[in-house]
Amino acid sequence: MKSFNGDGEQVHNNEGSHRGSPEESAFEMKTEYVSLSLLPGSNDVVVKTLYVSIDPYQINRMKSFSSSQKAIGFAARISPGEGVGRVVASEHPNFEKGDLVGGLLSWGEYSIVKGAHMINKLNPWSSHCPTMLEFWVNISVSCLLLTAFSGLTAYGGFFEVCKPRKGEKVFVSAAAGSVGNLVTLFKQKLGFDEAFNYKEEQDLKATLKRYFPDGIDIYFDNVGAEMQEAAVANMNTFGRVAVCGVMSEYTDSNKRAAPNMVDVVYKRITIRGFLAADYMNVHADFISSTADHLHNGRIHVLEDISVGLDSIPAAFVGLFRGDNIGKKIVKVTCE
Amino acid sequence: MKSFNGDGEQVHNNEGSHRGSPEESAFEMKTEYVSLSLLPGSNDVVVKTLYVSIDPYQINRMKSFSSSQKAIGFAARISPGEGVGRVVASEHPNFEKGDLVGGLLSWGEYSIVKGAHMINKLNPWSSHCPTMLEFWVNISVSCLLLTAFSGLTAYGGFFEVCKPRKGEKVFVSAAAGSVGNLVTLFKQKLGFDEAFNYKEEQDLKATLKRYFPDGIDIYFDNVGAEMQEAAVANMNTFGRVAVCGVMSEYTDSNKRAAPNMVDVVYKRITIRGFLAADYMNVHADFISSTADHLHNGRIHVLEDISVGLDSIPAAFVGLFRGDNIGKKIVKVTCE
Numbered sequence: 285m286k287s288f289n290g291d292g293e294q295v296h297n298n299e300g301s302h303r304g305s306p307e308e309s310a311f312e313m314k315t316e317y318v319s320l321s322l323l324p325g326s327n328d329v330v331v332k333t334l335y336v337s338i339d340p341y342q343i344n345r346m347k348s349f350s351s352s353q354k355a356i357g358f359a360a361r362i363s364p365g366e367g368v369g370r371v372v373a374s375e376h377p378n379f380e381k382g383d384l385v386g387g388l389l390s391w392g393e394y395s396i397v398k399g400a401h402m403i404n405k406l407n408p409w410s411s412h413c414p415t416m417l418e419f420w421v422n423i424s425v426s427c428l429l430l431t432a433f434s435g436l437t438a439y440g441g442f443f444e445v446c447k448p449r450k451g452e453k454v455f456v457s458a459a460a461g462s463v464g465n466l467v468t469l470f471k472q473k474l475g476f477d478e479a480f481n482y483k484e485e486q487d488l489k490a491t492l493k494r495y496f497p498d499g500i501d502i503y504f505d506n507v508g509a510e511m512q513e514a515a516v517a518n519m520n521t522f523g524r525v526a527v528c529g530v531m532s533e534y535t536d537s538n539k540r541a542a543p544n545m546v547d548v549v550y551k552r553i554t555i556r557g558f559l560a561a562d563y564m565n566v567h568a569d570f571i572s573s574t575a576d577h578l579h580n581g582r583i584h585v586l587e588d589i590s591v592g593l594d595s596i597p598a599a600f601v602g603l604f605r606g607d608n609i610g611k612k613i614v615k616v617t618c619e
Numbered sequence: 620m621k622s623f624n625g626d627g628e629q630v631h632n633n634e635g636s637h638r639g640s641p642e643e644s645a646f647e648m649k650t651e652y653v654s655l656s657l658l659p660g661s662n663d664v665v666v667k668t669l670y671v672s673i674d675p676y677q678i679n680r681m682k683s684f685s686s687s688q689k690a691i692g693f694a695a696r697i698s699p700g701e702g703v704g705r706v707v708a709s710e711h712p713n714f715e716k717g718d719l720v721g722g723l724l725s726w727g728e729y730s731i732v733k734g735a736h737m738i739n740k741l742n743p744w745s746s747h748c749p750t751m752l753e754f755w756v757n758i759s760v761s762c763l764l765l766t767a768f769s770g771l772t773a774y775g776g777f778f779e780v781c782k783p784r785k786g787e788k789v790f791v792s793a794a795a796g797s798v799g800n801l802v803t804l805f806k807q808k809l810g811f812d813e814a815f816n817y818k819e820e821q822d823l824k825a826t827l828k829r830y831f832p833d834g835i836d837i838y839f840d841n842v843g844a845e846m847q848e849a850a851v852a853n854m855n856t857f858g859r860v861a862v863c864g865v866m867s868e869y870t871d872s873n874k875r876a877a878p879n880m881v882d883v884v885y886k887r888i889t890i891r892g893f894l895a896a897d898y899m900n901v902h903a904d905f906i907s908s909t910a911d912h913l914h915n916g917r918i919h920v921l922e923d924i925s926v927g928l929d930s931i932p933a934a935f936v937g938l939f940r941g942d943n944i945g946k947k948i949v950k951v952t953c954e
Contacts, residue, residue: 344881508880509881530880540877545865546679546845555890557883 285318287392288362289597305535305604306343318394322375327399329379331369333389334619338599338612339365343534364388368406369395370619376400377518392594393616419456437528439570440563445526446558449551452501455492456529457482457511474584483606488514502526507539508533510557516543519553527557535604586610593617620653622727623697623931640870640939641678646932653729657710662734666704666716668724669954673934673947674700690920697783699723701769703741704730705954711735726931727949761774762852771947772863774905775898777839780861780891787836788855792817792846793866809919818941823849837861843868843876851878851888860890921945928952 288311322328345363367389371379379385379400389395397403448454478495485491492500492514499520505512508530515525519613525543533539547553563570577583588608590599595618602608623646657663680698685952702724706714714720714735723740724730732738779937783789813830822828827835827849834855840847843865860878868874882888912918923943925934928951937943 346887458834506622512880527880527883530884537879537881541880542877543878544872545847545862545868545892546872546889548862549865549894550679550892552892552897554892556884557880557885557887557889559884559887562887569808 285393286313286315287390287394288593295306302537306601308479308597308601311600313594318396320373324375327372327376328374329376329385329400329403330373330399331385331389331395331397332372333369333393333428333593333616335396336391336596336614336616337366338390338596338603338614340531340603341529341535342600354546362391364390364395364402365618367395374400379403379405390543391593393586393593402472435574436563436567436570437558437560438504439574441526441528441558441606442502444563444566445558446502446504446524448502453496453498454502454504455496455515456498456504456506457515458506458529470477474586482511489517492518499523504528505530509529509539510541513543514539516547516553516555519547519551521551523551523553525553525555527555531604587613589613589615591615620728621648621650622725622729622927623648623928641681641936643932643936646935648929653731655708657708659710660790662711664711664720664732664735664738665704665708666720666724666730666732666738667707668702668704668728668730668951670703671724671929671931671946671949672769673938673949675866675869675938676864677935678939697726697890699725699730700950702730709735714738714740717766724926728928763910771898771902771905772895773839774895774909775895775901776861776863776893777837778933779901779932780893781837781839781896783837788831788833789837790831790835790850791839791841792850792862793841802927809921817846824852826876827853834858839863840865842866844874845876847876847890848878851882851890853888854882854888856886858886858888860888862890862892866939916946922948924948924950926950 298565318330320330323329342363342365365388368384368386369389371381371383372394374380374383376399385403386406386408387397387450388401389397389403400502408511435565442448446454471487472608480491480495482488482491482502488510496518498513501520501523503512503515503519503523505515505525505527508527509532512525512527516523517615519525523571532539543555549557574583586609590596590612591614593614596614599612599614603612638921649780653665655665657665677698677700700723701721703719703721704724706716706718706720707729709715709718710914711734715879719741721741722732724734724738744813777783781789808929815826815830817823817826823845831853835850835853836858838847838850838854838860839859840850840860840862841864843862844867846867847860847862854860865876878888878890909918921944923945925931925947926949928949930950934943934947934949938947
């Protein structure tokens, strides 16, 4: 089978920090044989990949970290990411050949999932190659499992970390990968009150002041750096910053958010990092309310799909250039 | 009477930020007459100052702020600070001549307190010029009111913001104004497990790693800047930074803490600013438990007292040089 490795050749300097966006040349396609003969009783499963989710945070799994979590360079392997696949061989009692599964899969044609760890069975699915959107809306609620981490991050972060109250003003950065010129789309299709392209703004602090004349109560931060500083400057008292991701800092560990701590004290601002894994307790609520919102059209889904395993490096690298419009997904195989 | 004004002549640059520590020359002593004849029914009170508390945060009240709370220079007046005084004239039904009061008083010999706003009556006190420590421990629990803000900041910040759990490791910066060479004092008299003088350390991150080999769970931040960055780098998962003050940023608004947000996300760190005023709900608990701890010797109090109104500028400016050892107080008058 074919699969991708990061090759560890990214630029890094002597001070132990890494700079610069990832490049396609850092990926290497490898071909190896996969045996469908599993050791009886091993609980292992072989999964053929249908879709993989491409997310910016995956760059952190490609880095080696020192004990203080400072990025010191790329490791020579890619950790599994979220994906959907079909079981082609199983020695695990809960899975059999033909099952549709969602969970952590390799960026390759097949994954050997030891002990069937971190995969879940999805409901039977007969259509040929629907989009992930069709998956979600038309097929089965359990397919929402495949969005467990991205979706739960948004849900847990917003409801559990931000604890929104009626009437509060919410700002979300990097709301759909690249916003670009899609302000109209944001406002008309996705229901945002306002949207702007940060690349067209000279002074983010002034921009946020213009869009939030009454101040920001909640900032769902996917970016870090100057955007976080500008949001804190425009924040109301008791404002909350939920730090979900730090896009601008993933590729340059010297680029840092330096929010004004005098503001943080006097406006009693909370800046809080979180991971979806901490909110598994609201996972069931997330699934049921999101399914409901999807069926009723209160949530719209934007997907940006590339086709073929070969397209993974460009899809991943493109995240850091803001190429994608919506959730980036690679359709690896049609069945 | 004599009183102090800041004269607004501090250095500031064209970008609207203020740099540099305050200087004694920025203060001006003024003399004016105070009438003891108050308007009948005005509810006003005239208070003769005995003690005033000298605190770093007062520099922020001397600055003008833009709408985004960025410091843009010093204003030409000093806001009242915490103090203890004796009522010399009263038109307020709750106060009469001779009452001992604690609350917001001017940095002057007398304060005309309109509507008796922000002062409270303390229990009768007959000794001549005890120290504030004697006040606290020997005289009256209600005298603790005079430490309402500094003390409640520590109490509310630690118990309500940090929510400590048994066994957690706590780091406090600027724990007693200047630590200097007083590490021995800290460890033997004040009960700290360890203490260090940051001025003797080259690499704060390595220093904290040495003193907290198992990581920091709670950082009570009085400093901001590099110290906050070093603490976040050494923090355990679910660590909490209670931002109480930002000493290093008060005098240089371009000096900022830039904690690693990748750490903040992956270690799910909370950085939270707070003001004592938000914790008035635990004020009664603070008074009773602190009085108890003082009486039982579980809390030791370190005071650094200067004598005379003239000593206020040097006392205040000294805070930013780390001159004081313990809580800085000026005894304005002996009765």
